[in-house]
Amino acid sequence: MFSPFIINDKNLFLDRYPINQVNRSLQAWDAADEYLVNYVIDNDLLTDDSKLLIFNDNFGAVTLNFNQNKVHSISDSFISQLGLKHNAEQNNLALENIIQLSSLDDLPIKSDVILYKIPKSKNLMVEQLCQIRKILTSETHFIAADKAKSIQSSTLKLFEKHLGITKTSLAVKKARLVFCQCNPELTNNADTKLGQTYTQTKTWMLENSNITIKNYANVFAREKLDIGARLFIQHLPELTNEKKVIDLGCGNGVVGLSLLKNNPKTQLIFTDESHMAVASAKDNVQVNFAESEANCQFMVNDCLTDIEPQSVDIILCNPPFHQQNATTDHIAWQMFKDSYRALKKGGELRIVGNRQLGYHIKLQRIFGNEKLIASNDKFVILSAIKN
Ligand SMILES: C[S@@+](CC[C@H](N)C(=O)[O-])C[C@H]1O[C@@H](n2cnc3c(N)ncnc32)[C@H](O)[C@@H]1O
Incomplete structure (x- = not known):
């Protein structure tokens, strides 16, 4: 204390x-x-x-x-x-x-x-x-x-x-x-209209797609696609039917949006602890996949607090390793533990992480298994199944 x-x-x-x-x-x-x-x-x-x-x-x-x-x-x-x-x-x-x-x-x-x-x-x-x-x-x-x-x-x-x-x-x-x-x-x-007019919003096109990504001021990777996310969106799971999926720590929603591109009927929850991130993800679904909006939920949350246990098929996550100015792995731990609780039996947590962070050890400890899906010189994509 x-x-x-x-x-x-x-x-x-x-x-x-x-x-x-x-x-x-x-x-x-x-x-x-x-x-x-x-x-x-x-x-x-x-x-x-x-x-x-x-x-x-x-x-x-x-x-x-x-x-x-x-x-x-x-x-x-x-x-x-x-x-x-x-x-x-x-x-x-x-x-x-x-x-x-x-x-x-x-x-x-x-x-x-x-x-x-x-x-x-x-x-x-x-x-x-x-x-x-x-x-x-x-x-x-x-x-x-x-x-x-x-x-x-x-x-x-x-x-x-x-x-x-x-x-x-x-x-x-x-x-x-x-x-x-x-x-x-x-x-x-000064523009006297309170709220509404945001001066620091940044919009860019997601490479190899027609998806526009709008970012409010405080959103992760506001200027351009994160390099970990770039590898991740090339290795998303194949969905066979209408699955329930969570984009955990969604930021601007780039991971979930990439999934929606090929799976417009997916039930998708975008969740983040940043109000601006969730607002960006919501705007991005509205602009790029208006027809999918009714299947999507947008939630400001601390990891997966209050998500019903055993209710989700797939969780996709590019975990943070900072809280404010402090470097920490406690959020990744909490995200992985919460994911284990929220997944149905047979459900999958798929993550991207910097090689040095050793996320495979955490997944092995929580899920009892983990598999390497893809890697490059900096990042690994790992999958863990809830048995
Ligand atoms: C590495 S970024 C990934 C953002 C986006 N998915 C991407 O790949 O560009 C991690 C995200 O986790 C969010 N985050 C941090 N702590 C969180 C928490 N306790 N609960 C939910 N999200 C959190 C951050 O706001 C940030 O948007």
């Missing part, structure tokens, strides 16, 4: 989420969270009536310090949203003032203080800054935070370009704050 996150005599016991991670040595908050929360408290930025917007809070460290105020907490990660809820419960903190929004929801029109944890994806950051500038006024306090080494001059230029005059604090415990003053010229000219 870690020492609590202590600020202003408030002790918060915070877990990373999901809590049963293999790598328990990582903390659920960082020095940037601490600096941000301390700054707000030390400078008396809040009254009882102040409204806060908090962006990209990983596991609730920032939001749960301000749960007496009206807070909108915005994240693209369903895992972070679950983490916030879990940490509120374990600290007996009420969530009634906290509204959790996804990165595609409209922002509330008025807020007094905006606390912005800088995300890893600069595309997501620009998308969010374009939304923020529609509601920023000269009275709004805007404070961003990150590790000092991650705040480069190019990052500051983005704040300057999208919001206004930008200044930074001194570094404390290797974290830094960024302050932006609303530039009325930028904010007055």
Whole structure:
């Protein structure tokens, strides 16, 4: 158990989420969270009536310090949203003032203080800054935070370009704050329609097909086809009849879409923990396979939580090996274990993975079997059957 996150005599016991991670040595908050929360408290930025917007809070460290105020907490990660809820419960903190929004929801029109944890994806950051500038006024306090080494001059230029005059604090415990003053010229000219208009969407054609792949700002392989996925879509299972299939960790849906190309009647669930990923997959099915849409479901989920056991024929997965900035294999483990539970007897989990990751060992341990379907110098395609 870690020492609590202590600020202003408030002790918060915070877990990373999901809590049963293999790598328990990582903390659920960082020095940037601490600096941000301390700054707000030390400078008396809040009254009882102040409204806060908090962006990209990983596991609730920032939001749960301000749960007496009206807070909108915005994240693209369903895992972070679950983490916030879990940490509120374990600290007996009420969530009634906290509204959790996804990165595609409209922002509330008025807020007094905006606390912005800088995300890893600069595309997501620009998308969010374009939304923020529609509601920023000269009275709004805007404070961003990150590790000092991650705040480069190019990052500051983005704040300057999208919001206004930008200044930074001194570094404390290797974290830094960024302050932006609303530039009325930028904010007055901002497209005033809340939500809906996304500036960082990227669309490309899937090679050797007529499929267009649209990606919202925070989607994996937003710029081009992932090289692991490229090999994977060449080795998808042959489907004999109308099977129930899951594209697990679907991103933009490229794997499921490639399956739909030859099997338009497949019942297909696209699922991911990123709201933007699931929205992209949904748009891509609508645009490319409108006739198959009724057979498809789109689900924001943590792996396969709540999928009925023994209900699925085939699961296709290109597993992640990062959670935020941390490299980890706990998500792959959870995806494989959940797949075993969700598959019918005789059902197949088919995955692609980097050779060095040794996924065959995990599959052997969980399924008692695994088979090499294809490989190249970097990746392997593996199949495991639930016996
Ligand atoms: C390597 S990417 C693969 C994306 C896409 N299938 C492709 O091949 O381009 C892994 C995906 O898993 C998603 N992911 C990460 N953690 C997850 C979780 N706990 N539950 C569901 N999806 C998750 C990520 O958001 C990401 O889209």
